[in-house]
Amino acid sequence: MDSIAEIKNLRKTFKNPAITAIKDLTLSLPKGKVIGLVGPDGAGKTTLIRLLLGLLTPDTGSISVLGITPVTQTNLLHQKIGYMPQKFGLYEDLSIMENMNLYADLRELTEEQKKEQFEWLLKFTDLKPFTSRLAGNLSGGMKQKLGLGCTLLGKPQFLLLDEPGVGVDPISRRELMKMVYSLRNQGITVLWSTSYLDEAEKFDSVLLLNNGELIFNGLPHELTQRVAKRVFQTKQPHNNPRAYLRKIMKKQNKLVDAVISGQYVRIVSKDTELVPELAADFVPVSPRFEDAVIDILGGASMQVSPIAEKINIKNVPDTVIKAENLTKVYGTFTAAKDISFNIKRGEIFGLLGPNGAGKSTTFKMLCGLAKPTLGNGYILNTDMIKNPAAARSHLGYMAQKFSLFATLSVMQNLNFFSGIYGLHGDKKEKRIKQMVEIFELQPYLKQAAGNLPLGFKQRLALACAIMHNPPILFLDEPTSGVDPLTRREFWNHINSMVEKGVTVMVTTHFMDEAEYCDRIALIYQGQAIKIGTPDELKKTGETMEDAFIRLIEEYNKGGL
């Protein structure tokens, strides 16, 4: 098979902060394929793309793209490839047409070429009716299409897309994938980077990066194959899948991975044969890409989180969180409309939906950071509008990107957060000591929080959020960009806490994480278009993403 790019012994380090982004990478990218570059944040995906483009110079090793050396023949290379950086690289204060004109001129297309390619692109991207609209006023999906359109000017042979799916709803993402495949059918090679493992199965070929190392290079089903016949799911739905999960996790020497999927539990075993006590309960199911990734990374930790022993939730009513007709209007824009739900004690409640759908707004209203225009929220029967501070005192909050003080040490962060939650004296010291023990932070106490490995950052953020022993935990996209093993560990802690009666409200992008929830509210265009258990949302045989897209499409049809 022809290759579009050849990489040999590539190594790239950065000085500040000192990291090795790419470690001794050797691979060849097949021509005429849609290649997925898959890995968590910090795996080296963007660095690799920039090296291929000649925007970065390798420390050692060689790269050849279309037979061209990127660093020395940068201009020649740029004429033959198209690149869409993260955030799409569009000028937000320029209209669609002005953006396209600019990029066409910068590629020195003739007037004829321009006319021909514009016509084709506007049709291809469905943007024709909007050409005079400013790029800044487009939806995420439309921006993404325009970004793709601009990179296609000049008919590149090789397209590099850096996380085109970020900030875009799954429907637009699917549409983009379709467009990319039609480009491939015209002979264009595409490199698409993503941190979503569930996207990997859709690519012709996959490069799996972790910590700057290539873990896998080949067809996605080849990787999935390695766990064939080793993936099982419970026969029966369980009333308390978390308790069941905890029980079977004790068979750790035989399990690679065990997660909750709605009311079922999914496991990846080390052998194709299950131990007798499990064999009766489980049936084999088809493996997923992520199962294989966990397997190749050495398996998830099967340790039961020690957190549960240290938690003591008392005197909590059955209904912990109540949202009553929550509505938020910003100017003429209704960010959230008439959202109502109740969350019971010890429940994990997920808010799911595309970016900008109103998840964060709903979240903010329920923790008193935004005042509802209409409706109200109650935390443990405390009125959120009348008494937001009292209501908030029942919450532990973990924000996106962890919101730790990066320049303070781990100990200083723990001290600060325990202080603002009103702990002091012996109680404070005792609690900090507990947290250090549970999350095994001892070796890191003096290190600056910003320099911690990702997994420990997450542990520290969680430790800070539960410092005051809150009966309720709010998690705002707690795992975005985090590698699957670290995510497993995080959910392990959360599950233990929930078993002890902690109530959790969580927003997430990951469809498999939605399966960990007891109930989900699907938020779309500011409304909760569907609330139910994961199994209620899914039709038989559907994945969560399928269900998500179907529900939104059904809603769109009903709405029209």
Added chain:
Amino acid sequence: MRILKALVYKEFLQIIRDPSSILTAFVLPFILITIFATAINLDNNAIETGLVIEGDRGQINDVIAAFNGSKFIKVYRYDNRKSAQEALISGDIRALVVIPNNFAQAFTAQIDAPIQIITDASDPNIALFATAYVQGIISTAQKIIMEKHGYDTNIGIRIEAQSWYNPELKSRYFILPSSIAIIMTLIGMLLTALVIAREWERGTMESLLTTKASKLQIISAKYIAYYCLAIASAAFCTFLSVVIFDVPFRGSYFVYFITASLFLLPSLGMGFIVSTLTKNQFLAAVAAAMFGFLPAVMLSGGLFEISSMPSAIRSITHIIPATYFIPIIKNLFMTGNIWPIIINEGSALLIYGVLMFALLHFITKERLE
């Protein structure tokens, strides 16, 4: 050429669509010029001055009349020195004139006639003004009296001060031209400090770098667009000064245009350099204010004389572009085309500007490291 044209067009569109650039280029200068023209006033048209006459006032009525008739001071009469001094201490008056007992006799006898002037020198400016005003009044009075008595006023040595170029000594006349230079520094640096950082923040720089556009073209396009905006802003400031605030302009507008353009070269360059180095709009704006605007206000010689600064500070003033432009613009407004200054300082600006462009070109990378 086509790439450059497309980039310049893009920059102009961005300028027009971004209200903050219009605000910075026209509204801000309007506010600043108005402040410099009206609020910052180094003139003292009426200094409160106490007057104590210790002797017979009959013969010095003319002197008193001269005091009362002056528009530069406002006279308060006191009966004795003690109460006047108390008023001076309490700040009711800024200066005190004491005409002693023997003044009238000495005056008419044409021997030295002493007058005491006590000033509140906690504001040295006002103290100097007051002294000068009182001296002026006395000598006027002297002249009138001598004419009255039939003395020949043409004998003896008289000092007649003439203030060239600014006969009325209006501070606005020299503040406004300097402030145009300061405002141009601000516009030139603040606007430009934001734009390259913005391209980095929004990820568009990465896109540009993967097109055919070279760094020379990317930089030049920004120079062209922001030069046009800044020169329009300068024209607007000049219009305000000359037409609205009646500051005379005695030089050639063509020379003004050329030298202002030369001045913009280093200013724009410094803004772009700050922007490229920080890659962050907020940092760049703060840096532009700290290293651009403040030194231009304090150290360029626009408001404070460079020759009266300590020598260490004086050497710093040489790295501020406005230092070279202020002598030019001051002379163009108040004197006319003074070629030695225009040529010397103008070529300094040109060299400075070229150096800045070269430095910018050097630090702009076609890669991301």
